[in-house]
Amino acid sequence: MDMSEALMRQRPDRMAEEEWRLRLELAACYRIVDYLGWSELIYNHITMRVPGPQRHYLINPFGLNYNEVTASNLIKVGLDGKAVDSSPHPVNSAGFIIHGAIHAAREDAHCIIHTHTTAGIAVAMKEGGLRHDDFYGAMLFGRVAYHDFEGISVRPDEQPRLVRSLGNKDVLILRNHGLLVCEREIPAAFRLMWHLQRACEVQCAGDAIPGPNRILSDEVRRQSSHDAANFEPKGKLERMVMASVLRRAGLTLDMLA
Numbered sequence: 001m002d003m004s005e006a007l008m009r010q011r012p013d014r015m016a017e018e019e020w021r022l023r024l025e026l027a028a029c030y031r032i033v034d035y036l037g038w039s040e041l042i043y044n045h046i047t048m049r050v051p052g053p054q055r056h057y058l059i060n061p062f063g064l065n066y067n068e069v070t071a072s073n074l075i076k077v078g079l080d081g082k083a084v085d086s087s088p089h090p091v092n093s094a095g096f097i098i099h100g101a102i103h104a105a106r107e108d109a110h111c112i113i114h115t116h117t118t119a120g121i122a123v124a125m126k127e128g129g130l131r132h133d134d135f136y137g138a139m140l141f142g143r144v145a146y147h148d149f150e151g152i153s154v155r156p157d158e159q160p161r162l163v164r165s166l167g168n169k170d171v172l173i174l175r176n177h178g179l180l181v182c183e184r185e186i187p188a189a190f191r192l193m194w195h196l197q198r199a200c201e202v203q204c205a206g207d208a209i210p211g212p213n214r215i216l217s218d219e220v221r222r223q224s225s226h227d228a229a230n231f232e233p234k235g236k237l238e239r240m241v242m243a244s245v246l247r248r249a250g251l252t253l254d255m256l257a
Contacts, residue, residue, distance in 0.1 A: 010257045012072070019050050023071035025186045026058055026111075027256040028246055032190065033115070034066035035249040038197065040116045041065070044178075045092070047099045048186055049110040055079055057103060059096065061089030071257050079104045094154040098174075101159035102166060102182055109182035111189040119200040120179040129173055132221045133213055134206065136199035139228035141221035145169035149176040171196055187238035194241070195228070 011020040026048045033039055033046065042063055050056045058074045059081075060066070075087045081096030102109050123130050132141040147165035150158050153174075166172045170192065172180040179196055183189035206213055216224075231237060246252070 016051070020071065022048055022050065022186070023058060023074050024253055024256055026074060027069050027071045028242065028251065028253065029113070029186050029190055030060060030066045030069040031251050031256065032242065032245045032249065033113070035245065035251075036194075036197075038115045038117050038193075039066040043092075043095065044114050044116060045095055045099055046113045046186075046189075047096075047103065047111065049103065050076060054084075055103070056084055057099070059091060059099070061087065062092040062095075063089060097153050097156060097159060098162060098180065101162045102180075105163040106166070106182060108184055110184045111186045112180065112182045113189050113193045114178060114180045115193065115197070116178040117197060117200070119204050120173075120197060121177065122204050123200040124173050124178060125176050129175075130196075130199060131203055131213075133216045134199065134202045135224075136195050136202060138216055138221045138224035139195050140171060140199060141218075141225040143169055143225065144171045144173060146173050146175055149174065153177070185235065185238070187242040188235070191238045191241050 011017060026046060029046050030039075042065060045059055048058045050058060056076050056078060059077050060069050061073050061075055064073070073087070073089065075083050075089065075091055076085045077091055077093075077096065078084055079100050081091060081093035081100050083091050098114060099112050102112055129146060130137060130140065130144055132138050145166050147162055150161070153162075162172075166182075170182050172182075174180060179193065179200070181189050181192045181196060183192055
């Protein structure tokens with residue numbers, strides 16, 4: 001997603017160019033998630049780290065729908081989920097329990113996407129969790145961690161256990177709750193969540209059809225996971241995918257400022 005010179009000129013005074021670019025990408029991601037039907041009213045978050053030593057993050061204004069999020073109204077928060085800049089909108093600090101814990105513990109977790117899709121929660125409810133026997137599930141072999149349900153994730157004492165559950169993985173299935181992915185960049189996080197969501201949808205559909213499933217070998221699963229991660233130079237494919245969905249949704253970056 002190339003940022004036009006005209007769009008960059010809309011950057012507020014004293015805001016760094018890199019932060020403005022990330023705000024535009026994050027607003028685009030919110031709109032795409034909504035377009036794909038993954039949003040959950042005003043709940044859940046997609047967060048992105050702002051460059052700098054302060055470890056600040058961008059988060060959606062609480063009370064707005066995902067299709068109302070713009071680069072300008074995203075709120076900058078600290079690891080405690082409290083706003084560091086003035087905003088007419090509140091922050092759902094309780095909902096930042098999960099994001100704040102992972103951002104604080106994982107230096108590489110710059111972008112985190114958390115969803116409550118029907119297929120995602122359905123797979124999260126199953127004892128066996130996500131299987132790796134279809135095209136998308138196989139791509140995620142060896143990349144998925146699990147965290148047991150402790151309630152609605154508003155208690156800070158759960159944070160260390162969340163971090164331990166995730167470990168060094170970039171996909172976390174919150175048992176009985178939903179899906180989460182973390183990556184260094186927004187397009188990479190979106191593409192990873194798309195693969196995870198598709199794997200959950202295919203698993204739900206396959207399980208609804210009578211008859212046994214074909215089981216893949218670990219060798220094939222490992223090869224699939226490796227090939228998916230190395231199919232294109234890091235960053236190129238992810239940006240192409242995200243830009244294609246923006247076009248399909250009829251969204252332009254000029255609409256997101």
